[in-house]
Amino acid sequence: MLSKKSQYAFRALTTLARNEGKGPLPISKIVKEHPMSVKFLETILLELRKNDLLGSKKGKGGGYFLLRPPEEISLAQIIRILDGPIAPLKCVSLNFYERCDDCNEVSCGLNKLMAEVRDAKLKVLVKRL
Amino acid sequence: MLSKKSQYAFRALTTLARNEGKGPLPISKIVKEHPMSVKFLETILLELRKNDLLGSKKGKGGGYFLLRPPEEISLAQIIRILDGPIAPLKCVSLNFYERCDDCNEVSCGLNKLMAEVRDAKLKVLVKRL
DNA sequence: CTTAATCCCATAGGTTATGTAGGGTTATGT
DNA sequence: ACATAACCCTACATAACCTATGGGATTAAG
Structure with a gap:
């Protein structure tokens, strides 16, 4: 069974992919599209960042963004990072x-x-x- | 990830399959071939019996046996019963x-x-x- | 310089799954 | 009767899973 972590990550990443090239996207925006626990998503994106799938920018106007083009990102990568x-x-x-x-x-x-x-x-x- | 339950069940069932037609096989015999916790295997076989994959016979000369020919048993059935x-x-x-x-x-x-x-x-x- | 937005980090709680272990009960063949 | 074996109940330790809380650090904008 796929964990919620991976499910949420999948949704967040698709949103980030759609936002590709438009600068960092804050968690608040992502959650607006996919209703889920902000704090939980935070830990998820953090983990994806530590594994070089995402980049982030702090402070006002900050947020998360893909480190690679969407074509190079697969569910397999997400699952391996979050679920093993x-x-x-x-x-x-x-x-x-x-x-x-x-x-x-x-x-x-x-x-x-x-x-x-x-x-x-x-x-x-x-x-x- | 496959649980140990299903792993052990798989091994036990292959042994039971090899024993097909020779009457009930007690847990003690199965464990001799596959070293594992007797108690744990007990709960596993019990669960498989409750789901009509195995039959059992109590008392001396008792044990477990397949209720269907080995050709009709698949890992999918085992997993669904034990792991969901x-x-x-x-x-x-x-x-x-x-x-x-x-x-x-x-x-x-x-x-x-x-x-x-x-x-x-x-x-x-x-x-x- | 101050403020607000935002990521960052540690911790803790509740729940469920997992794997193991003990003790006692019931049925069966000899 | 006795030995064998399945059956059943309980409890426990560990880990994983999901959520929640509280704060700290960094940055942009006014």
Whole structure:
């Protein structure tokens, strides 16, 4: 299940994408379009900024803006930052790999399937915003 | 991410599938093949039984057994019972549908994508065990 | 210089999910 | 009777999730 974090992030980013090139957009404006907790959105955008997806400008006239063109931003990136791995198991994750000690990765029938799931999900999620 | 519940269930079910037709298999035997908490597995198998995936027999010589041929059992069924919806959002779930009030389902760009993700996942998960 | 807008940061609470553990009850075959 | 095994209830520790609060730092504009 997609977390609210990622859901809200998706909505905020689409708004930011539509605002592309028009300077920073403050949280207050984003919330006007998508009713949600301002404080919660704040932490979300902060996290996206720390992961170099967004830039920000402080003070009056400040706000958030995309650091890359919208075409280069995908849901996969958002999810990886806010929710973690796309793969259903760490042992088949591309970006969050961890060895699993209770299944040997060679013979475990599960990780084969989960790798397929990962690829299937990715094929959809890498589409641009 | 797949829960441990579903992971353990998968392993237990493959063992039960291999034991098909040879009568009930007790938890003690399953655990011998897949080292895991007996108590935890107990609750898992119980849940699968309540959802008509498994049958059980008490007492000496008792244990668990599949209620259907292995070919008719898929990971999708296991996940739905133990982890819930396959779809990343309730509003696009086939088996756990719930209206979402903060996005209107017609124009929300997210649920379209998530429906695609659901289908992509399902295509893999409906394969037989 | 003052004010208002805005991002920034830390913390805390309530809820739910997760994984584990203990103890006792009931049914069954020998 | 006895041993085996499923069944059921409770409790707990940890983590994740979502929201809320209070303040601090920075900037633009008047």
